[in-house]
Amino acid sequence: MINMCLAIPAKVISRKDGKARVDFGEGVLREVNIELVDAKVGDYVLVHAGYAIQVLDEKEAQETLQLWSEILEAEILQK
Amino acid sequence: MSETLRFRDPDLANRVAEKIRKLTPRKGTIKICHVCGTHEWTITHYGLRSLLPKNLEVIAGPGCPVCIVPASEIDEAVQLAQKGVVVVCFGDVLRVPGSKESLLDAKAKGADVRVVYGVGDAVRLAKKEAGKDFAFFAVGFETTTPSTALEIINKPPENLSFLVSHRVIPPAMRLLVEMPDLNLDGFIAPGHVSTIIGLKPYEVFPKQYKIPIVVAGFEPLDLLFGIFMILKQLNNGKPLLENEYVRAVTREGNVKAQELMRKVFEVKDGNWRGLGTISSSKLGLRDKYEVYDACSKHNVNVEQGVDIQPGCRCHLVVIGKIKPSECPLFMRACTPEKPVGACMVSVEGTCRIWAKAKEEQLISPDLG
Numbered sequence: 001m002i003n004m005c006l007a008i009p010a011k012v013i014s015r016k017d018g019k020a021r022v023d024f025g026e027g028v029l030r031e032v033n034i035e036l037v038d039a040k041v042g043d044y045v046l047v048h049a050g051y052a053i054q055v056l057d058e059k060e061a062q063e064t065l066q067l068w069s070e071i072l073e074a075e076i077l078q079k
Numbered sequence: 080m081s082e083t084l085r086f087r088d089p090d091l092a093n094r095v096a097e098k099i100r101k102l103t104p105r106k107g108t109i110k111i112c113h114v115c116g117t118h119e120w121t122i123t124h125y126g127l128r129s130l131l132p133k134n135l136e137v138i139a140g141p142g143c144p145v146c147i148v149p150a151s152e153i154d155e156a157v158q159l160a161q162k163g164v165v166v167v168c169f170g171d172v173l174r175v176p177g178s179k180e181s182l183l184d185a186k187a188k189g190a191d192v193r194v195v196y197g198v199g200d201a202v203r204l205a206k207k208e209a210g211k212d213f214a215f216f217a218v219g220f221e222t223t224t225p226s227t228a229l230e231i232i233n234k235p236p237e238n239l240s241f242l243v244s245h246r247v248i249p250p251a252m253r254l255l256v257e258m259p260d261l262n263l264d265g266f267i268a269p270g271h272v273s274t275i276i277g278l279k280p281y282e283v284f285p286k287q288y289k290i291p292i293v294v295a296g297f298e299p300l301d302l303l304f305g306i307f308m309i310l311k312q313l314n315n316g317k318p319l320l321e322n323e324y325v326r327a328v329t330r331e332g333n334v335k336a337q338e339l340m341r342k343v344f345e346v347k348d349g350n351w352r353g354l355g356t357i358s359s360s361k362l363g364l365r366d367k368y369e370v371y372d373a374c375s376k377h378n379v380n381v382e383q384g385v386d387i388q389p390g391c392r393c394h395l396v397v398i399g400k401i402k403p404s405e406c407p408l409f410m411r412a413c414t415p416e417k418p419v420g421a422c423m424v425s426v427e428g429t430c431r432i433w434a435k436a437k438e439e440q441l442i443s444p445d446l447g
Contacts, residue, residue, distance in 0.1 A: 007222065007271045033199055036225050036336045046274060046327055049169075049219075050197030051226040053336065054274040054327055061326040065085050068304060072094050 007048035009056055012041050022047060086298035087125075095303040096130035102310040103132045110262055111135070111309055112255060112399055114248055115142035115269035116427020117297055123436045125299040137306065138399030141251050142269060144220045145171050145425035146397060147351040150384030152244050153177035158379045159214050159242065160190035166242075167201040168216035170194045171425040174418065178384040182216075198230050205239035214373035218244045222271040224362060225336035228343040231368055240373035243364060246349055248272055249280045250360040255398060256288050265309040266292040267302065270324050277332025278320055285318040296324040343368055352386045352421060353394030393420035396429050403430040410434060 010022035010032070018035040022045065033051045045052035085091065103109060113119065119139045122128060128137060141147050154177045160166040166182060173183045173194060186192040191211075195201055201215040217227045224245045231241065248269060256263050268281055273294045284292040291312035295305030305323045312319055322328055342365075349361020364372050374380055387394050391413070392406040403409045403422070413419040415434050422428035 007274070033226070033229070035229055036333060036339070038335075046271065048222055048271060049226060050199050051229070053222065053225065053271065054333055057326050064323070064326055068091070068095075068300070071304075071307075072091070072098070 007046040007053055009044050010047050010052075012039050012043050012045060012052075014041060015039070020045075020052065022052070086296075086300045088300065091300055092125075092130065092303055095300065095307055099130075099135070099303070099307050099310055100132050102307070102314055103135050106134075108134045108136060109264045109310070109313065111137050111265045111267060111306060112140045112252075112261075112263050113137065113142060113267035113269070113295075114140040114252055114255075115267075115272070116144075116146075116425070116429075116432070117271075118142065118267060118269065118295070118302060119429055119432050120427070121297055121299055121302055123432050127299060127302060130303070131306070135306075135310075137267075139396075139429045140255050140399050141351065141354060141397045142248070143397070143422065143425050143427040143429070144218055144223070144246065145169070145175060146393065146421040146428045147246065147251075147353065148172070148175060148218055148244050148421070149350045149352045150176065150178045150386045151350065151381040152242065152384075153181065154179075154381040154384045155374055155379050156182055156214075156216050156242055157185045157190075158381065159373055159377055160185045160192050162377055162379070163191075164212045164214045164373070164377055165191040165193060165204070165208070166214050166216060167193050167195050167204060169196075169218060171427075172216055172218055174424045175421050176388065176418075176424075178381075198226050202230055202235055202239060205236045209236070209238060211238060212377070213239045214242050214377070215239065216242045216244060220246060220248050220269070220272050221275045221340070222269075224340050224344070225275060225333070228336075228339040231343050231364075231371055232339060235371065239371075240376045241364070241371050242373040243344075243362060245344065245362040246351065246360055247346065247362065249276075249283075250357050251351065251354065253283070253288075254354065254357055256284065256290060258398070261398065261400070263290060264313060265290055265318075267305050267309070268292050268294040270294065270296050270301070270327065273322075273324065273328045273332065275333045275336050277328070277337075278322060278330050279332075281320050285320050289318050291318045292320050294322045294324050294328050296327065350386075353397045388419055391420040393422045393430070396420075396422050403433040406430070410437065 010024045014021045020034040044056040205213040293305045344362040395401045418424045422430035
């Protein structure tokens with residue numbers, strides 16, 4: 001069952017021309033098209049219907065969680 | 080990614096929900112609209128509505144690109160299949176009702192209709208079976224459109240053409256905010272459409288319509304934070320465009336993908352099932368690529384189809400005017416096994432998402 005909007009993060013293991021071998025985790029490896037993005041081996045990409053559509057920013061992911069923690073710790077809500 | 084679990088942390092979720100509750104005014108209703116089937120899936124699957132105050136509503140707009148494909152386009156696909164063209168489509172398009180039948184009905188009667196995961200598979204099939212004519216039914220919003228554009232630019236095999244059904248979501252959002260009886264207070268912008276289009280197309284919402292809009296990701300914490308951010312804006316009295324999904328969405332979006340789409344497609348007025356015609360909302364092949372148009376190639380044209388079957392209320396569900404449970408056909412005459420309307424067919428359809436959640440609860444009552 002394929003969820004159309006859903007794009008799943010995967011790690012780029014290898015690449016050749018316009019295709020890349022990516023790891024979705026738990027041993028699930030697939031070949032996807034990477035012509036829509038500038039991705040290097042080791043990058044995480046969002047994959048949608050067989051195409052990488054964006055490179056994920058791990059630093060931003062960690063900063064998001066950091067930001068959320070800060071918001072939750074804040075004593076005073078900004079007016 | 081290692082942090083995924085924190086994006087689903089129930090303790091964190093409860094704490095954000097508490098903050099949301101504090102920010103929700105006691106009186107009146109706040110209505111936030113999202114336009115993404117996958118957002119509805121997360122909200123329903125994780126029971127997020129049960130965490131929100133009763134007077135804070137999150138409604139599902141037309142975020143299901145399969146649900147809004149008009150019957151006329153399904154009819155065109157069926158006609159192509161009946162003419163002997165191998166029609167290739169995404170899985171959930173197969174059972175979407177046309178005016179009289181679906182592609183699955185046509186397939187049952189002997190037409191060659193094949194399901195694929197992506198447009199790349201259609202190219203592979205066409206190359207492999209060079210003796211047959213293939214047509215790819217290109218359905219989807221801006222998340223999917225770039226891949227179609229890419230394959231067209233890369234010169235598809237001669238025996239492959241495209242039935243283009245792509246649409247763009249911001250015009251539908253404008254339609255909803257302009258509906259006087261819908262009374263929207265804020266938008267959750269779609270996550271993966273935004274990885275492609277960036278933030279600029281949403282500027283009109285705080286600027287012209289004066290309503291908050293936040294781009295949110297797909298984990299439950301993403302959505303809860305998105306809702307929190309909207310409420311903060313409402314409390315501050317200053318509508319803004321904000322981005323919660325910073326790990327995937329940048330201000331400019333995917334520029335490469337945008338250029339490909341611009342090269343191959345132009346924007347036209349288009350019919351949306353249940354919504355009628357929305358101006359500048361549909362994509363069509365530019366003259367240079369007209370040669371790949373399946374309808375022109377095979378002389379197929381359906382002007383108008385029957386979009387809503389008798390008794391069906393998909394046109395109300397798709398703008399969030401009613402909940403699936405408020406449709407008299409829901410889980411009676413209309414079920415995932417025997418769907419009446421498109422909202423019950425597509426995996427991103429609001430009715431189907433609610434139906435599946437309901438079914439799961441019957442099996443495991445302790446879920447959500």
